[in-house]
Amino acid sequence: MVVPSTSSPADKTALRAALRARRRDYAASLPPETRTLLEDYLTAALEPLLFAARIVAAYQPMKDEISPLGALARARALGKATALPAFAARDSRMTFRSGEASEAGPWGLLQPPLSAPPVQPDLILVPLVGCDPLGNRIGMGQGHYDRALEGLRNNARLVGIGWEFQLLDAEIGADPWDQPLDAFASPAGITEFNTK
Numbered sequence: 001m002v003v004p005s006t007s008s009p010a011d012k013t014a015l016r017a018a019l020r021a022r023r024r025d026y027a028a029s030l031p032p033e034t035r036t037l038l039e040d041y042l043t044a045a046l047e048p049l050l051f052a053a054r055i056v057a058a059y060q061p062m063k064d065e066i067s068p069l070g071a072l073a074r075a076r077a078l079g080k081a082t083a084l085p086a087f088a089a090r091d092s093r094m095t096f097r098s099g100e101a102s103e104a105g106p107w108g109l110l111q112p113p114l115s116a117p118p119v120q121p122d123l124i125l126v127p128l129v130g131c132d133p134l135g136n137r138i139g140m141g142q143g144h145y146d147r148a149l150e151g152l153r154n155n156a157r158l159v160g161i162g163w164e165f166q167l168l169d170a171e172i173g174a175d176p177w178d179q180p181l182d183a184f185a186s187p188a189g190i191t192e193f194n195t196k
């Protein structure tokens with residue numbers, strides 16, 4: 001798919017919609033066993049980063065997103081602490097908390113209870129709709145990750161996670177609040193962006 005570089009909010013909205021449609025169609029096309037295999041490749045690709053980390057944060061995947069839960073389980077097997085996002089409400093600040101994903105959150109995803117301690121992960125696996133060769137990321141458009149990562153990025157590696165095609169060839173214009181990623185990981189391996 002040819003994707004234009006963005007220079008206006010309308011472009012970003014259109015690009016997000018096109019990439020979400022592609023993600024949906026791709027995920028729907030995957031036989032379950034192929035999907036599991038690809039998610040296992042993602043875990044394998046992340047192994048060196050998991051090994052080097054102390055506290056690994058990931059996310060509870062939405063239907064079309066690649067699952068980082070295998071990688072999170074691998075981190076736990078390596079003796080690492082793990083964390084997941086938690087929200088009090090849709091418009092409240094996202095925090096990373098330790099503990100099992102045992103409660104329904106406001107986005108329809110399971111999350112740790114809000115009574116679980118907040119943590120500062122040093123490896124954050126970030127969901128995305130797409131990202132470009134500079135590490136600029138398009139998310140779901142609510143700014144949750146941008147706001148949360150701003151305060152965490154100095155002490156953490158930010159690794160975008162997706163299906164291989166979610167790393168775009170073309171640059172997407174960055175907004176001032178966008179938090180660039182340090183790397184992108186997919187079943188095909190890791191691409192470092194050299195942002196630090």
Ligand SMILES: Nc1nc2c(c(=O)[nH]1)N(C=O)[C@@H](CNc1ccc(C(=O)N[C@@H](CCC(=O)O)C(=O)O)cc1)CN2
Pocket residue numbers: 059060061062063065085094107109127128139140141142143144145
């Ligand atoms: N796994 C995951 N968790 C995440 C994010 C994400 O991108 N992925 N988010 C990143 O910031 C936040 C949630 N942001 C969201 C923003 C919009 C919609 C949304 O439009 N949902 C549709 C229906 C679901 C769908 O299309 O799959 C809706 O509510 O109509 C969902 C989540 C926090 N948690």
Ligand SMILES: Nc1ncnc2c1ncn2[C@@H]1O[C@H](COP(=O)(O)OP(=O)(O)OP(=O)(O)O)[C@@H](O)[C@H]1O
Pocket residue numbers: 137138139140141142143144145146147150175177178
């Ligand atoms: N640090 C911030 N402070 C205040 N507002 C912010 C901040 N970061 C993002 N926003 C707001 O969030 C909105 C959505 O931003 P954007 O389209 O870049 O989201 P996104 O990166 O796609 O979504 P997400 O981070 O939730 O995955 C913007 O209108 C922006 O004003």
